[in-house]
Amino acid sequence: MGADGPSLLRLLAGGVRPVGSPDPQAPPGRTTLDFPGLLDRAAAGSVRSDLPVRIPPAIRGSVDEAIHARLSDAADAAAAEGVDRALVMLGERMFRLDVDARAIIDAPDAQEKVITGIDGVVIRDAGGPSEEPRPSSGPARVVRNASLIHTLAREGREST
Numbered sequence: 001m002g003a004d005g006p007s008l009l010r011l012l013a014g015g016v017r018p019v020g021s022p023d024p025q026a027p028p029g030r031t032t033l034d035f036p037g038l039l040d041r042a043a044a045g046s047v048r049s050d051l052p053v054r055i056p057p058a059i060r061g062s063v064d065e066a067i068h069a070r071l072s073d074a075a076d077a078a079a080a081e082g083v084d085r086a087l088v089m090l091g092e093r094m095f096r097l098d099v100d101a102r103a104i105i106d107a108p109d110a111q112e113k114v115i116t117g118i119d120g121v122v123i124r125d126a127g128g129p130s131e132e133p134r135p136s137s138g139p140a141r142v143v144r145n146a147s148l149i150h151t152l153a154r155e156g157r158e159s160t
Contacts, residue, residue, distance in 0.1 A: 071097070077122050
């Protein structure tokens with residue numbers, strides 16, 4: 001394959017640009033993301049995924065759109081804290097949430113004295129979605145598989 005330098009440059013001419021020149025194929029007005037800023041916002045709980053939470057048929061009828069939105073916010077807040085299974089308290093209602101699967105496991109009765117199978121609690125009022133979802137507490141135990149955002153946020157706090 002005895003290709004010389006000038007022949008290779010001619011083949012690559014469409015992809016070689018001087019350093020600092022804009023990408024001619026990039027859409028106009030496109031900006032880059034501030035990744036450190038995004039991590040800070042995620043650690044503070046102010047990033048929403050807007051991903052839905054799956055609700056089992058047994059309780060689906062008692063969950064309206066406002067509660068569904070609150071559950072989605074709570075799942076985002078729990079994920080940002082590295083929680084695997086959360087107890088979400090919305091006013092008088094409680095839901096046990098599998099955070100990774102974004103699925104409600106069940107809705108424990110508010111009269112239950114002991115609730116197991118959770119490693120964090122997220123408390124919200126029963127109203128509409130908040131502007132900045134924030135967890136009420138972190139994990140109740142050491143979480144071995146903490147989320148990347150949680151780990152990076154902790155590293156950032158320790159280095160400052």
